[in-house]
Amino acid sequence: MSSAGPLGGRTIVVTRPRAQAAPLAEAIAAAGGNPLIFPLLEIAPAADPAPLAAAIADLPQYSLAVFISPNAVDHAVPAILARGAWPAGLRPAAVGPGTVKALAAHGIANCLVPAERFDSEALLELPELAAAAVDGRRVAIFRGDGGRELLAATLRQRGATVDCITCYQRSGPTAGADELLAAWRAGRLDALTVSSSEGLRHLCELLDGAGMACLRATPLFVPHARIAESARALGLDKIILTAAADAGIIAGLVAYNWLA
Template structure:
């Protein structure tokens, strides 16, 4: 658990935000919360590592030219897949790249690539499937880079439209083994006003990592979520405060939602 200092003034003054993103993706948001006068506590509830079996990812390097479209399901998929692929070859110009949202598009740019297909809003599988380039994919070969597990909706929908779809596991998601003792102590002392969570899996991991006292504190604390899909899950888990919905998972959207809520 890390707790960067706040600046003491700004629209998030005296607001304590629990940031649950993976460690390597939390620092930018935490710094910006501090610059806006808030107090962030970083407690990663997802650990991102290499896949248990790296052979499918390694095999995809030589097979890329056989595909029409490659879809990266997250920024983590971009970073892990392209680090492997571009170390061995250039990206084939004939293979169009699709991403779920802006964070993935920004990750692509760090590798010198641009997304051909990206939603302008609704940064999820549904939003991607609305794109004109994915309406008529009959006979096309589609490769999806993702983590272990996850929703089947995107692949199933593309198959219904006539595409042949193959998955490649580019990274592994797991629940960290970190103790929540210090976190619960900070919570008990009033340092946490709102909890940022990016996914249902993140929320379930956080719940599992807390003790009974921590779970009770969590249920009484507002959640900031980035997808409407999370709303019924929050309700089922017995939260007493209405969740705050950010437009998407980007830092800008999360900060806008925080400032509006705290304002």
Template sequence: MILNGVHVLVTRPEHQAENLSCLIKQRGGIAVRFPTLEIVPLDDVEPIKTTLENLDSVHWVIFISANAVNFALKANGGKIRFMESVRFAAVGQSTALAMKIAGLPVDLVPEAGYNSEALLAMPQLQQVEGQNFLIVRGEGGREQLATTLRSRGATVNYLEVYKRIIPRIDNSPVVELLEQHRLDVITVTSAEALQNLHFMLGERNNELLSLIPLVVVSDRIRRIAADIGFNRITVTDKPIDTAILETVITCVTGE
């Protein structure tokens, strides 16, 4: 029981929080679920269907996340028709797994790393002049992948298949833990989730929040957290639940 009853805030979307929460419980901690993002489908799915049924001129389809895979499938009746001329890429291993479960080929996934930079470093994406890319993602998001591919001579279009909203949930259990100094570690897996956390708990609680050890999954989120005012920030080795758990344990035990 390494975590010995410490309270760990889990900010993952509700449908993605179960595994990390169970891992925390198995190691003796108390997972405090407080989703700061909700992932929902777009109101109009017809453009998604039209795009996915007409991939003839596309050379590469890149899925940004497992959510991108799953919401694309939902919008298109549970399947994506593909031809041998289309290659499919995943930003990371979780995305690749979602693609395999969906019956899609995974032609390219970074050997190391779980972000756009790692994918862009792959040899297959160095010489892409004249090729057409379709990036499947949620509304908004980072532009680096498209910007870099365009700088290499590719044509890039987006297919947005979901949107992120701020959940409407009661914040009083978390505020109470904050005020009682019983919230021990915070876990955050995206910059937007971190920013929403600040908003959802209210300005008067932000100072207390900033004193709690924060576990994040990338150096980019670490920099944003530091700008917001967090003082004790640790970055995981990988953006996966087991790595998040091990980092939480390190924060709590110092080992």
């Protein structure tokens, strides 16, 4: 473990799904920290593949395809491109830069994405999603099971015909929290980064009373106010709200006063 860099050898837990954990873990390591990858969400293909297959067959009829997360890209785009080229008249949209990057890896560019705050609310503020732009058009939203309804409901209110396609499913960790508990007992767990309210709930369900006491005493870095609200509702108060995405989390970690 290196002690060089602004994170000074501190152990930082990365809780993103395993397929998306590497960039943040690498940034923590580059800043001198010791990343501990402990995914709070496990991702699998949707239980029923038929809705995705039907949407792909009808894709040229849509004007906009919204991808809620990199997982949505990973579980939908390969199947889309296996059927043929990306439809020329179909505009891709994404909630955040990680999803844009995932689309770009498949050669899909010209993606609509918010500039600063990365959530459904910010996406809906784009002029391309205003009522004048979407009224009478078909929109496909590729997402996981049980996603938020705000985006679809608002676009329908604006006159769009919206289909929500579940292309992956989320679940909590299948392993217990022994790795985290051991790190806490050894005094070598300095902070957690959490990018999902659902994942945070899974973590609290894994922990017993002693584990929750450790969690309450550990700085929790979150990149969205909605996650901070969820953390407070779960009885946590050592919460550091950072700017969005991995870059915001790293900036928050580096700026934190670890000696306070």
